Amino acid sequence: MVATLPLLPTFFNHIFEPSPYLPVSRRLWNEFFLDLTRVPELNDCPSVQSLLSSRPLQDEIELLRRSALVDYQREMALKRRALKKLSHCFFAQKSRRQEDLRQFTETNPIVEDYARFRAAFERLNVPWRSWPQLLREGTIGEGDYDEDNRRYHLYVQWLAHQQMADVSEKAKSKQLKLYLDLPVGVHPDGYDVWRERDVFVLDASVGAPPDAVFTQGQNWGFPPLHPQKIREQGYRYVIASLRHHLQQAGILRIDHVMGLHRLFCIPAGLEVEHGVYLRYHAEELYAILSLESHRSKVILVGEDLGTVPFYVRPAMKRHGLKGMHVVQYELASSPREGLSPPYNNTISSLNTHDMPLFAAFWEGRDIEDRRRLNLLDKAGARSAQKSLGAIKNGLYRFLQSEGWLSRSEVDSFAVLRACLSYLAASPAQLLQVNLEDLWQEIQPQNIPSTNTEHPNWRRKLRYSLEQFCQMPQVIDTLHNVNRLRKQARDH
Numbered sequence: 001m002v003a004t005l006p007l008l009p010t011f012f013n014h015i016f017e018p019s020p021y022l023p024v025s026r027r028l029w030n031e032f033f034l035d036l037t038r039v040p041e042l043n044d045c046p047s048v049q050s051l052l053s054s055r056p057l058q059d060e061i062e063l064l065r066r067s068a069l070v071d072y073q074r075e076m077a078l079k080r081r082a083l084k085k086l087s088h089c090f091f092a093q094k095s096r097r098q099e100d101l102r103q104f105t106e107t108n109p110i111v112e113d114y115a116r117f118r119a120a121f122e123r124l125n126v127p128w129r130s131w132p133q134l135l136r137e138g139t140i141g142e143g144d145y146d147e148d149n150r151r152y153h154l155y156v157q158w159l160a161h162q163q164m165a166d167v168s169e170k171a172k173s174k175q176l177k178l179y180l181d182l183p184v185g186v187h188p189d190g191y192d193v194w195r196e197r198d199v200f201v202l203d204a205s206v207g208a209p210p211d212a213v214f215t216q217g218q219n220w221g222f223p224p225l226h227p228q229k230i231r232e233q234g235y236r237y238v239i240a241s242l243r244h245h246l247q248q249a250g251i252l253r254i255d256h257v258m259g260l261h262r263l264f265c266i267p268a269g270l271e272v273e274h275g276v277y278l279r280y281h282a283e284e285l286y287a288i289l290s291l292e293s294h295r296s297k298v299i300l301v302g303e304d305l306g307t308v309p310f311y312v313r314p315a316m317k318r319h320g321l322k323g324m325h326v327v328q329y330e331l332a333s334s335p336r337e338g339l340s341p342p343y344n345n346t347i348s349s350l351n352t353h354d355m356p357l358f359a360a361f362w363e364g365r366d367i368e369d370r371r372r373l374n375l376l377d378k379a380g381a382r383s384a385q386k387s388l389g390a391i392k393n394g395l396y397r398f399l400q401s402e403g404w405l406s407r408s409e410v411d412s413f414a415v416l417r418a419c420l421s422y423l424a425a426s427p428a429q430l431l432q433v434n435l436e437d438l439w440q441e442i443q444p445q446n447i448p449s450t451n452t453e454h455p456n457w458r459r460k461l462r463y464s465l466e467q468f469c470q471m472p473q474v475i476d477t478l479h480n481v482n483r484l485r486k487q488a489r490d491h
Helices: 040-044 046-053 055-066 072-092 096-107 109-124 147-173 191-195 227-232 236-246 282-296 312-318 327-333 358-363 365-372 378-401 412-424 435-439 472-490
Strands: 178-182 204-208 251-254 262-267 276-279 299-302 323-326 346-349
Touching (some): 040 046, 046 072, 055 072, 072 147, 096 109, 109 147, 109 191, 236 282, 282 312, 299 323, 323 327, 358 412, 412 472
Parallel strands (some): 178 251, 251 299
Antiparallel strands (some): 262 276
């Protein structure tokens, strides 16, 4: 399998929110990831060819490549210049592909509606809740946007749907499963909330109460779905969001699967500690998941980390959803016990995108980061360091007793390899390996509960694909994991 974060559209201009977990919509794709070299119009559009080969643009691309962080706004501005020209070429004269686009929009009317929303947003330059009444309530006329921008968004969504379908088919042809991620929420200023506002609770925000990893709780900044309103519409919005992903996925991760039962909601203006639970009709949602996954033949994985009520995992098992076994959560829950074995219906990993990488975790760098960012006070940091000491001692003893680690191996990479070996030899159905762990990266991709304090979702890989595919510690570790996985499967 190849796992990705959500690939849904996000805000990069009038609002800047690069988090893939705060998308504009859960029913469309992000044109930021388009491969321009695979757009058919490129061959018949001299203005784009000239732009892409120009020295100023090549210099700017090289400057962006050398940066340690992804500059989404500048990169999207460059890509949009090229895509705008491709759009002009496409619409300039009749062609068979124009008929293909027409059929696509007839089959997917949401794309036309979304294109108008984005074009109106770009003209008004303010969130939809500040729009004139008619537009705010969902009626966008032809004079309310620039036609050129509407065509652009229509065109790039069509391209994105085509390229996602191509990636999915290529994965299937190689016996690979594309592991996609369905976030639990959407941006409050985005298309989905604007168009489907009746099924959202607009004066509350979803989050999570304090747990062993996130001791201050979390506020995720998006509105919850209304349990009764989604039911009254026959779960139309929920089903559409699912089907959008299931069309291309081989495996689909359901973010915060506890949300099928209840969501922790923080009323507007209050702190996390004043949150309350909003309850859903879980059996009806599980029935939808069961039907849709059966039709699409896609494996469903529930992200069951954090505060998990006792009834959630039995319900997941009853309905065929796989669970997650994450080493850092297991260790935080029982620091002196070592590792519990993954069950055969779980997806196992060392960490997730919301956690420190293994080397940083082992060295306590995440504790330093949280203390620096005032996410931990002095007492909390001392307690965390003490807990980390107990975790390390317990894990050493466990891995040595299981035969995965010798007494002479004490460095973090030896422990990492031992943990991966233990997971690889386990009954876990699937094992995810974060590539960055294999070269002992210490900089986090995301620190939950931060926004401008840390450049979340923007740090690039330290090494390119071509480079890390030649690194002995990466290749040797993956060969060992592969060997142990095959042995576990054969037994």
